[in-house]
Amino acid sequence: MREPARLAILGMGAMGQSCLEGLRERLPRTQFAFLEREHRIHRLSEETSAQGFSDVTELLDWQPDLVVECAGHSAVREAVPEALRRGVDVVIASLGVLGDDQVKMTLDEAAESSGARLTVVSGAIGGLDALRAGMLAGVDSVVYEGRKPPSAWRGSAAEELCALAQLEHAEVFFEGSARAAAAQFPKNANVTAAVALAGVGFDSTVVRLIADPHAKENSHTVDVEGAFGRLRIVLTNHPLPQNPKTSWLAALSVQEAVLRRVEAIGF
Numbered sequence: 514m515r516e517p518a519r520l521a522i523l524g525m526g527a528m529g530q531s532c533l534e535g536l537r538e539r540l541p542r543t544q545f546a547f548l549e550r551e552h553r554i555h556r557l558s559e560e561t562s563a564q565g566f567s568d569v570t571e572l573l574d575w576q577p578d579l580v581v582e583c584a585g586h587s588a589v590r591e592a593v594p595e596a597l598r599r600g601v602d603v604v605i606a607s608l609g610v611l612g613d614d615q616v617k618m619t620l621d622e623a624a625e626s627s628g629a630r631l632t633v634v635s636g637a638i639g640g641l642d643a644l645r646a647g648m649l650a651g652v653d654s655v656v657y658e659g660r661k662p663p664s665a666w667r668g669s670a671a672e673e674l675c676a677l678a679q680l681e682h683a684e685v686f687f688e689g690s691a692r693a694a695a696a697q698f699p700k701n702a703n704v705t706a707a708v709a710l711a712g713v714g715f716d717s718t719v720v721r722l723i724a725d726p727h728a729k730e731n732s733h734t735v736d737v738e739g740a741f742g743r744l745r746i747v748l749t750n751h752p753l754p755q756n757p758k759t760s761w762l763a764a765l766s767v768q769e770a771v772l773r774r775v776e777a778i779g780f
């Protein structure tokens with residue numbers, strides 16, 4: 514492995530910045546670059562002292578050893594296949610996009626063509642090893658409930674489904690499959706993909722999304738029933754200060770996945 518190693522972060526928003534800060538501390542010899550919109554490159558390069566690119570091909574020409582996606586579904590579609598085809602390992606946070614079979618196929622083919630590895634994080638959720646284990650004996654139902662304050666749903670399709678600003682009580686504004694949730698709430702429901710992939714899949718995982726004016730944090734509950742018995746996973750996550758939609762644990766999960774990958778690659 515070349516010294517110093519190079520790590521590229523797609524997206525320098527709340528999660529990207531949190532990851533950059535944490536990874537710099539833990540990988541002090543690594544060089545960092547990021548992908549962002551053209552109009553933010555100058556400011557973000559100054560603020561982070563990392564090299565900024567607005568073009569994926571130019572970023573990949575910088576020859577990162579690892580790419581970390583913290584940008585959103587469109588970045589997974591637009592940038593990740595090219596990275597994988599070039600043989601660069603990628604860690605993605607926006608795994609809800611895998612609910613689109615065409616995207617999943619493109620990513621699998623790209624990884625297979627070069628032998629690069631795609632890592633999908635558990636993100637703002639956890640404990641899914643128990644669901645995976647239960648699957649071996651058969652699971653009858655998986656129900657995920659995501660509860661966030663109204664501010665965390667602003668700018669999402671929830672705005673058309675309930676009166677976020679006027680809520681006095683918690684409201685379930687969406688009930689459907691993980692596939693529909695991940696597609697309709699791309700910035701809020703990536704966790705439903707993690708649950709779906711660990712368990713009964715995108716179509717059979719039942720999702721309820723809730724806007725709760727009394728909630729201060731982002732909470733995630735998974736109830737599973739199967740031959741093994743029953744299990745309940747509950748997480749109560751502090752949001753990142755820069756983006757109430759995104760839990761700090763999701764950014765920490767990306768860092769943990771990167772550190773594991775770095776250990777395997779050897780930088």
Ligand SMILES: NC(=O)C1=CN([C@@H]2O[C@H](COP(=O)(O)OP(=O)(O)OC[C@H]3O[C@@H](n4cnc5c(N)ncnc54)[C@H](OP(=O)(O)O)[C@@H]3O)[C@@H](O)[C@H]2O)C=CC1
Binds near residue numbers: 607701759
């Ligand atoms: N797995 C999980 O548990 C979680 C996953 N996530 C995923 O992580 C993503 C990032 O979260 P967060 O940092 O809070 O979001 P932010 O909106 O704070 O930051 C994302 C940044 O990436 C930029 N960006 C998006 N697409 C591109 C692109 N194609 N090229 C260049 N820049 C791009 C955005 O610009 P612009 O705003 O102009 O598009 C924005 O500046 C979320 O969208 C979500 O998909 C988030 C939380 C939990």
Ligand SMILES: O=C([O-])CC(=O)C(=O)O
Binds near residue numbers: 636701702759760
């Ligand atoms: O961070 C969270 O709490 C969950 C989230 O936004 C997502 O799954 O996209």
